[in-house]
Amino acid sequence: MSRLIFEKSVPGRRAMSFPRLSAAEQACAIPLPPNLCATQPVELPEVSELDVIRHYTALSQLNYSVDTHFYPLGSCTMKYNPRICEKIAALDGFAGIHPLLPQLRGGGSLTQGALEVLWRTERLLCELSGMDAFTLQPMAGAHGELTGMLLIAAYHRAKGRPRHQVLIPDSAHGTNPASAAIAGFKVVSVATDAEGNVDLADFTAKLTPDTAAVMLTCPNTLGLFERQVHVLAARAHANDTLLYYDGANMNALMGRVRPGDLGFDVVHLNVHKTLGTPHGGGGPGAGPVGVKAALAPFLPISTVEKRDDGTYALSYDRPQSIGYIAPFYGNFAVLLRAFAYLLRLGANGLREATDHAVLNANYLRVKLQEHFDIPYNRVCMHEVVLSAERQMKRSCVRALDIAKALIDAGYHPPTVYFPLIIHEALMIEPTETESKETLDAFAADLIRIAKLAEENPAAFAAMPECTRVSRVDETKAAREMRLKA
Amino acid sequence: MSYVPHTREEREAMLAAIGVNSLDSLFADIPVSCRLTKLNMPDGLSEQEVYDHLHALSHKNGHTLVSFLGGGFYDHAIPAAVDSLVSRGEFFTAYTPYQPEVAQGTLQAIFEYQSMICRLTGLDAANASMYDGGTALAEAVMMAVNVTGRNTVVLTGGVSPIYRVMIRSYTHNLGINLTELPTPVEGVADRAALGAALNGDVAAVIVQNPSFFGTVDDFSDLAELVHAAGALLIASVYPVSLGILKRPGDMGVDIATGEGQSLGLPLSFGGPYLGFFAVRQDLVRKMPGRVVGATVDRRGKRSFVLTLQAREQHIRREKATSNICTNEALCALRATIYLSLLGKQGLRELAETCVRKAEYAKRRLAQVDGVRIRSRAPTFNEFVIELPIDAGEAVCRLVDRGFAAGFPLGRYYPELANCLLVALTEKRTKAEIDHFATALEVAL
Numbered sequence: 001m002s003r004l005i006f007e008k009s010v011p012g013r014r015a016m017s018f019p020r021l022s023a024a025e026q027a028c029a030i031p032l033p034p035n036l037c038a039t040q041p042v043e044l045p046e047v048s049e050l051d052v053i054r055h056y057t058a059l060s061q062l063n064y065s066v067d068t069h070f071y072p073l074g075s076c077t078m079k080y081n082p083r084i085c086e087k088i089a090a091l092d093g094f095a096g097i098h099p100l101l102p103q104l105r106g107g108g109s110l111t112q113g114a115l116e117v118l119w120r121t122e123r124l125l126c127e128l129s130g131m132d133a134f135t136l137q138p139m140a141g142a143h144g145e146l147t148g149m150l151l152i153a154a155y156h157r158a159k160g161r162p163r164h165q166v167l168i169p170d171s172a173h174g175t176n177p178a179s180a181a182i183a184g185f186k187v188v189s190v191a192t193d194a195e196g197n198v199d200l201a202d203f204t205a206k207l208t209p210d211t212a213a214v215m216l217t218c219p220n221t222l223g224l225f226e227r228q229v230h231v232l233a234a235r236a237h238a239n240d241t242l243l244y245y246d247g248a249n250m251n252a253l254m255g256r257v258r259p260g261d262l263g264f265d266v267v268h269l270n271v272h273k274t275l276g277t278p279h280g281g282g283g284p285g286a287g288p289v290g291v292k293a294a295l296a297p298f299l300p301i302s303t304v305e306k307r308d309d310g311t312y313a314l315s316y317d318r319p320q321s322i323g324y325i326a327p328f329y330g331n332f333a334v335l336l337r338a339f340a341y342l343l344r345l346g347a348n349g350l351r352e353a354t355d356h357a358v359l360n361a362n363y364l365r366v367k368l369q370e371h372f373d374i375p376y377n378r379v380c381m382h383e384v385v386l387s388a389e390r391q392m393k394r395s396c397v398r399a400l401d402i403a404k405a406l407i408d409a410g411y412h413p414p415t416v417y418f419p420l421i422i423h424e425a426l427m428i429e430p431t432e433t434e435s436k437e438t439l440d441a442f443a444a445d446l447i448r449i450a451k452l453a454e455e456n457p458a459a460f461a462a463m464p465e466c467t468r469v470s471r472v473d474e475t476k477a478a479r480e481m482r483l484k485a
Numbered sequence: 486m487s488y489v490p491h492t493r494e495e496r497e498a499m500l501a502a503i504g505v506n507s508l509d510s511l512f513a514d515i516p517v518s519c520r521l522t523k524l525n526m527p528d529g530l531s532e533q534e535v536y537d538h539l540h541a542l543s544h545k546n547g548h549t550l551v552s553f554l555g556g557g558f559y560d561h562a563i564p565a566a567v568d569s570l571v572s573r574g575e576f577f578t579a580y581t582p583y584q585p586e587v588a589q590g591t592l593q594a595i596f597e598y599q600s601m602i603c604r605l606t607g608l609d610a611a612n613a614s615m616y617d618g619g620t621a622l623a624e625a626v627m628m629a630v631n632v633t634g635r636n637t638v639v640l641t642g643g644v645s646p647i648y649r650v651m652i653r654s655y656t657h658n659l660g661i662n663l664t665e666l667p668t669p670v671e672g673v674a675d676r677a678a679l680g681a682a683l684n685g686d687v688a689a690v691i692v693q694n695p696s697f698f699g700t701v702d703d704f705s706d707l708a709e710l711v712h713a714a715g716a717l718l719i720a721s722v723y724p725v726s727l728g729i730l731k732r733p734g735d736m737g738v739d740i741a742t743g744e745g746q747s748l749g750l751p752l753s754f755g756g757p758y759l760g761f762f763a764v765r766q767d768l769v770r771k772m773p774g775r776v777v778g779a780t781v782d783r784r785g786k787r788s789f790v791l792t793l794q795a796r797e798q799h800i801r802r803e804k805a806t807s808n809i810c811t812n813e814a815l816c817a818l819r820a821t822i823y824l825s826l827l828g829k830q831g832l833r834e835l836a837e838t839c840v841r842k843a844e845y846a847k848r849r850l851a852q853v854d855g856v857r858i859r860s861r862a863p864t865f866n867e868f869v870i871e872l873p874i875d876a877g878e879a880v881c882r883l884v885d886r887g888f889a890a891g892f893p894l895g896r897y898y899p900e901l902a903n904c905l906l907v908a909l910t911e912k913r914t915k916a917e918i919d920h921f922a923t924a925l926e927v928a929l
Contacts (some may be wrong), residue, residue: 002589002787005597005825015826016564018838022915028844030837031863032730038700038731040868044602044829049566052825056818059594060575067574076580080488084532089753098554099755100892101547104880110889127526139616139756140811142798152846153658176767178798182627184658187803225514254524256512261519272811276488280815281591281774282581282613284757300654323654327557327619327647328755340539346529349487355508356489356496362511363499379511403584408844413584418799435490436499442578465514467586469788477780477792481769483610484600 002062002468004057006485009045015052027049059469060070062468064279065414070438072381073236074415074427075173077251077273079353082344085277086336094336099328107313115312118329119304121339122288128342128350129250129267130260131290135299136335137326141248142175144268144287145215147300149183150322151266151291152213152242158320159240163212167241169198170418176215176246185212192421193358196222196376198232207239217246217261221419222376223361223383223427225252225286233263242266242295247287250274252358252381255351265292275338300325356395356432357382360439364430367443371450375422383429385422386414391450392424395457399424402449407464410443486529520567546754550889551917553846555908557618557645558758559747560776561725561835562912565891567749567822575900577815581775585790586680586782589824591814592789598821605727605824606741610761612774613693613758614817615809618744622691622721623655624762624773624807625740626902629689629717632771636661637686641679642668643696644721646897652691662686668898670869671861673702676710683714689740693721698906699843699860699867701730708737724748724761726865728748728836733763740764749823750816761864772808817822835911838868842909842918855929859904867908869894869901873929876905882928888921 017381047055064071066332071075071078089095093113094347102108108115115301122134137469138144166180177187188206191199198216214236218226233243245259245267251274253259259267271277272285279285291299297320305315358381365384369377388399402427403413415427430439452459464470491499504862505511530538552560575590582588582595583607595613602611614619626638637662640649649665654665656663664687666678674692683690690711693703704720711718717739725747733741745759746752747752770793778792798805827835843866851858855873872879876893883890895902909918 002593004593004600007820008598014828014830015566016828016831018831018834018911019914021838021841025693025841025845025915028841028848030840031844032701032729032840033863035703036863037729038727038729038735041829041833042732043726043831044827045825046602046828046830049823053566053570055825056594056822057573059590060570060573062583062588062590062593063575063579065575066578071580071585072580073580073583078578078580081578082488082847084535088536088539088543090568091540091543091548093540093548093860095753096548097546097754098552098560098752098889099558100554100556101550101754101889103553103892103896104547104889105884106881110547111754113542116542116545117539124526134868139620139813142808142810143616143620146808150654150658155801173810174797174799174802174805175808175810177803178801178805181803181805182659182808184660186625209507209733214574223592225512225516230516230519249730255521257519257521259517262516262519270811278577278815279580279779279811280577280813281579281588281594281818282814283811284813284816285811301650310747322593323657324647324650325654327651327758331756331758332754332759333751336539340535342526343535343538344532345487345531347524347526349529350520350524352489353510356487356491358511359491359496359499359503359508366503379513384881397584399576404586407584407587412587415583433488433490436495446557464586467589469586469589469786470784472585472788472790473781474790474792477778477790478795480778480780481610481793482779483596483769483776483792484603485597 005045008051009046011046013046013048015049026354047329051072061410065099069410069412070434070442071412072414072428072430074429075248077429077431079265079276079431080433081278085340089333089337090342102314111313115304117336117339119306119312121335124342125288126255129269129290130258131267132293133299134288134290136288137330138287138289139331140283140285141268141270141287142179144289145175145179146182147289147325148244148266148268149180149185151295151298153183154322154447155295156212163210165210166212167206167214167306169194171220171421172215172217173246180306181205187480196224197226197228200228203232204235207235207241210444211239211241213242215244215246217249219249219381222385223380224376225226225381229262248273249382250356254354263304266295271334271338277334277337284334286331298322300480329466333379336381353432360430360434363439364428364443368446371447383427386426387422388424388426391453395453397453397457397460399426401460404463405449405460409475411442503587510584549762551887552889553891553907553921556906557744558752559908559910560752560912561747561751563751564699564826566826569818570822571819575831576818582791585788592777594818594821595756596779598778598791598817601821601824602761602763605724606763607732608741608770609766611761611763612772612776614813615699615762615774616813617758617760618721618742619651621760621762621909622648623652625719625742626652626656626689628771628773629719630661632657632768634690635688637664638688639664639682639690641692642666643674644691644693645697668744670698670901671859673700673862680710688718689717689719691719695723695865698869699864700862701865703731704718704736725836725865727754728832739768745820748820750819755811759813759820771806774809774812795829838911839909842913843868846907846909846918849918853922855924866910869904869905872903872905875902879928883924885925
């Protein structure tokens with residue numbers, strides 16, 4: 001059993017010391033009366049530096065990660081994270097700058113390098129997505145969605161006709177309806193048609209004068225390009241309904257087509273997916289939001305401007321802005337990594353990345369199509385959604401069982417049970433940085449697992465067996481709510 | 486360079502297996518009129534070129550100034566072990582721990598993080614992290630409105646102006662009324678003003694400790710007042726100060742949030758940072774964000790798993806308690822490692838060091854002609870001085886002498902144009918404080 005850091009604590013053991021105070025500093029009394037002070041020290045662990053190193057190194061070894069395992073987690077784009085981006089983010093001149101430094105001397109003269117990074121990143125993202133202006137402030141994809149919804153609300157309000165509804169396909173990520181609701185909108189769900197696209201008739205029927213926006217993921221969460229997207233855009237725009245682009249799947253489109261050219265008015269990008277910044281075990285990410293010119297006046301405060309003399313400045317003069325959605329300029333060190341990634345790949349590399357992401361997904365699709373159901377089996381984009389319904393019906397082996405079998409085969413499982421409209425979904429996104437031999441081995445293992453489901457379904461109950469813990473009791477966790485040591 | 490491993494032969498074999506003859510055929514679903522020939526940006530650069538370019542840009546920033554800047558974001562030392570551990574690919578190239586068997590490392594670390602935040606704040610449960618201290622506070626506001634079914638939130642004067650403007654933006658579309666109380670530059674929260682602001686529609690009162698101006702308060706009496714009015718007390722706190730100050734949970738606070746940047750995260754021009762969020766037991770099911778719980782596996786072995794997911798967006802969609810998905814897991818890991826290294830005694834020593842340095846700096850700066858210490862109530866590591874000239878002008882002159890002298894308050898409080906907020910951490914030496922005082926004397 002792996003002990004908690006608290007369980008390794010030995011009274012009096014230390015890992016850190018501080019510079020000795022001078023006599024003059026030591027002579028200063030602490031001016032805090034007892035009613036302001038804690039009565040007991042905080043019960044943090046008492047351990048040595050080596051204890052800490054061993055403890056967290058051992059914990060790290062319990063994880064599957066991109067660095068150690070193929071990680072085809074659909075919708076998450078678990079591509080390789082280039083190390084040069086880490087090296088750049090750690091430079092003192094970036095990591096060591098206080099966010100209030102621009103306040104010390106007019107116009108951000110103390111942070112010209114950082115402001116240049118932000119401004120040029122915005123320009124590159126505009127070109128990549130076909131938008132006119134960007135805010136880099138949102139700190140994750142869902143935060144970008146919320147920002148986008150606030151921008152859309154402001155747009156309609158400024159026209160003197162506030163609108164209250166947002167249309168969202170039933171295949172959408174859960175963050176879409178949650179973000180729309182938090183921005184104050186009522187969510188209306190739209191059905192998916194037999195080909196996996198938005199049901200045009202249902203969409204048209206639900207489009208009303210109160211429809212503020214449509215939130216679309218393109219390619220959608222089935223990994224399919226939304227074939228009628230320009231028709232949807234035309235109908236929405238005729239109604240002054242704005243089109244929102246959820247950028248979770250942008251890795252499928254770089255250099256091939258731009259959301260702005262498809263008619264989208266507001267986009268968010270997930271730089272921790274598309275632009276190769278690390279996922280960090282669940283963040284930090286960044287979810288910059290781009291808009292067409294008509295929405296630019298509403299972007300959050302502040303924005304970075306380039307002056308005629310080539311210097312950069314922060315602008316706070318934005319009377320129509322939705323205000324402040326982040327304390328400063330966004331997750332700067334994440335955006336900096338994305339900037340380095342964009343420079344490294346460039347126009348040719350970004351397209352090459354997308355092309356091979358789509359190639360890899362289709363290669364797996366054809367290799368697996370005889371062995372699993374693929375409810376919408378056509379050329380897919382960067383990911384393919386299989387269904388284990390056949391295995392479920394024939395031998396009661398579920399998508400979750402297959403996921404656990406993959407763990408024993410040395411893979412991080414795909415996303416399971418999403419999108420919700422596919423029974424027993426296994427959503428596989430290989431990404432462009434995986435090689436043919438990795439895909440061949442993965443497909444062979446998945447086919448072997450499909451055969452095992454027919455021959456010995458009972459074997460799945462014990463899986464995974466190769467990990468330190470086997471299947472965990474989630475019901476007990478929710479019932480007992482043991483959330484701290 | 487796209488980090489794509491495919492050789493031409495492999496690519497052709499794969500296209501043949503798919504049954505198409507070119508990569509272009511895979512994009513046939515895209516309307517012809519919208520297809521792009523090429524992005525209008527330069528082609529890729531070598532690693533060396535990218536590094537040289539960005540290394541040069543990094544030198545166009547004021548990172549070498551001796552800093553007395555705070556305002557909620559502090560220049561604390563980061564032990565080498567923190568950087569070393571979070572650089573492990575097993576941590577930073579993994580994602581949200583959806584599959585617990587292959588994410589026990591991340592899950593146990595988050596469980597330890599939640600435990601440390603509970604111990605720091607004196608509350609019962611903490612989530613796995615929010616984006617930053619400001620969004621954590623905004624989420625607390627929305628949570629209080631949902632829990633109480635009331636619609637007004639009172640912000641006391643000590644709450645950071647950076648967070649105030651964020652809360653205004655977040656609540657704007659939700660019909661939440663904000664009442665903002667006067668600013669106590671020298672002292673603590675005005676009890677009479679608060680009493681007058683309390684009514685049957687107040688969902689929550691927000692306080693901050695230490696206040697934006699550095700002063701320290703005990704909100705125990707205020708908690709009674711707020712609870713008697715049927716509202717919740719939300720406190721935004723500076724975690725390092727909890728090495729010495731009374732914990733929010735011990736004052737009767739219901740929700741504690743804060744900025745975790747000071748716990749081992751670099752300043753990095755504003756992010757990524759770490760919002761922490763802790764609540765009393767009876768509020769757990771209304772809490773936003775990911776939560777890790779302890780359980781057992783099928784062999785009875787202790788293990789950890791994401792739990793209480795019925796609150797979350799991927800299950801509840803538009804009825805979720807929050808839209809948060811990806812949070813700041815690696816930043817929470819940094820904080821966990823930092824707090825482990827600091828330990829029980831270390832946190833106390835660090836807090837005391839900050840206080841003593843601030844007291845020494847107060848004493849030293851008070852000797853400068855024309856400088857007056859405005860803070861009257863006790864302070865932690867930050868305090869307000871009043872200058873005979875505009876603080877923005879003074880700060881500008883001090884940049885030339887190598888100092889980031891502090892935050893000129895006129896930016897947010899025009900009536901305090903001559904006031905400067907000065908912060909101290911363990912990194913500032915006595916010599917630097919002395920030189921700063923001398924430079925200020927010259928600058929005035």
